Amino acid sequence: xxxxxxxxTTALAAAxxxxxxTAGGLAPAAHxxxxxxxxxxxxxxxxxxxxxxSLPKTGAGSAAVMxxxxxxxxxxxxxxxxxxxxxxxxxxxxxxxxxxxxxxxxAPTNAAWQKLSSSERTNLKNNPTQLKKxxxxxxxxxxxxxxxxxxxxxxxxxxxxxxxSGSGTTFKVNNTANIVCGDIKTANATVYLVDTVLMPPG
Numbered sequence: 001x002x003x004x005x006x007x008x009t010t011a012l013a014a015a016x017x018x019x020x021x022t023a024g025g026l027a028p029a030a031h032x033x034x035x036x037x038x039x040x041x042x043x044x045x046x047x048x049x050x051x052x053x054s055l056p057k058t059g060a061g062s063a064a065v066m067x068x069x070x071x072x073x074x075x076x077x078x079x080x081x082x083x084x085x086x087x088x089x090x091x092x093x094x095x096x097x098x099x100x101x102x103x104x105x106x107a108p109t110n111a112a113w114q115k116l117s118s119s120e121r122t123n124l125k126n127n128p129t130q131l132k133k134x135x136x137x138x139x140x141x142x143x144x145x146x147x148x149x150x151x152x153x154x155x156x157x158x159x160x161x162x163x164x165s166g167s168g169t170t171f172k173v174n175n176t177a178n179i180v181c182g183d184i185k186t187a188n189a190t191v192y193l194v195d196t197v198l199m200p201p202g
Contacts, residue, residue: 048146048169051109051180051193054080063184070098071105071189080193083113090125091132097139097189104144104154104190106162106173108197109180116197133158137200143190146183160200174198 047055047063056062060077067074072094075081084107088094097103113121124131137158144154144164149171152164164173171179177196184191 047181047184049179049181049193050169051080051195055181055184066191067185067187069187071103071186071191072098074186074189074191075105075107080109080111081107083110084108087113087124087131088135091128091135093132093135100139100141101188102143103157103188104140104142104192106138106140106177106179106192106194106198108138108177109193109195112177112195112197115195133200134197137162138198144192145190149179149182156200158200160202162198 055078059065061079065074065077069077072085072088075088076085088097097105116124124134137156137160139157140154140162141157142154144152149164150167153161154164155161162174164171164179165175166172166179169182171182173179173192173194173196177194177198179192180195182192184193
């Protein structure tokens with residue numbers, strides 16, 4: 001009988017120890033579950049606009065790959081920006097853009113450059129000073145968020161201001177260029193693809 005009572009007491013003691021251990025073991029799991037939704041707001045934001053569907057899902061030019069690269073390298077992998085990249089290289093601005101931090105690039109797509117006449121494109125390529133000025137007008141020396149686009153006014157690296165307007169996922173720059181895909185992140189910049197080349201005033 002004594003053996004039986006001792007065994008029963010031992011069993012109760014073991015159970016008493018096991019319950020807190022089990023509860024303690026569940027506590028971190030419960031904490032992990034409650035904390036896991038917190039990154040959701042940041043992951044829920046991302047590229048927006050009708051032109052984003054043309055971004056590759058994987059590989060060069062995809063949002064995931066561009067996010068790991070400096071802005072010119074990221075643009076180089078995006079087939080829609082090949083003309084812009086060639087002009088950036090002609091103007092010797094690649095190092096300037098890649099060495100800048102937290103900039104915003106309103107990047108004209110190939111289709112945007114095609115809206116210019118062949119003579120306008122030739123004049124830009126043959127005039128490095130004018131080309132550099134035009135390209136720097138597309139760059140803002142601060143991160144521009146989607147929330148700032150509805151009524152935005154920003155000073156560009158060229159020195160003049162550009163404006164943004166719109167709502168939802170439909171926005172314009174200077175009331176002329178449509179943002180076809182916005183809020184693309186690179187390692188040092190936020191990129192907005194636009195369907196029209198922006199020209200500095202004057």
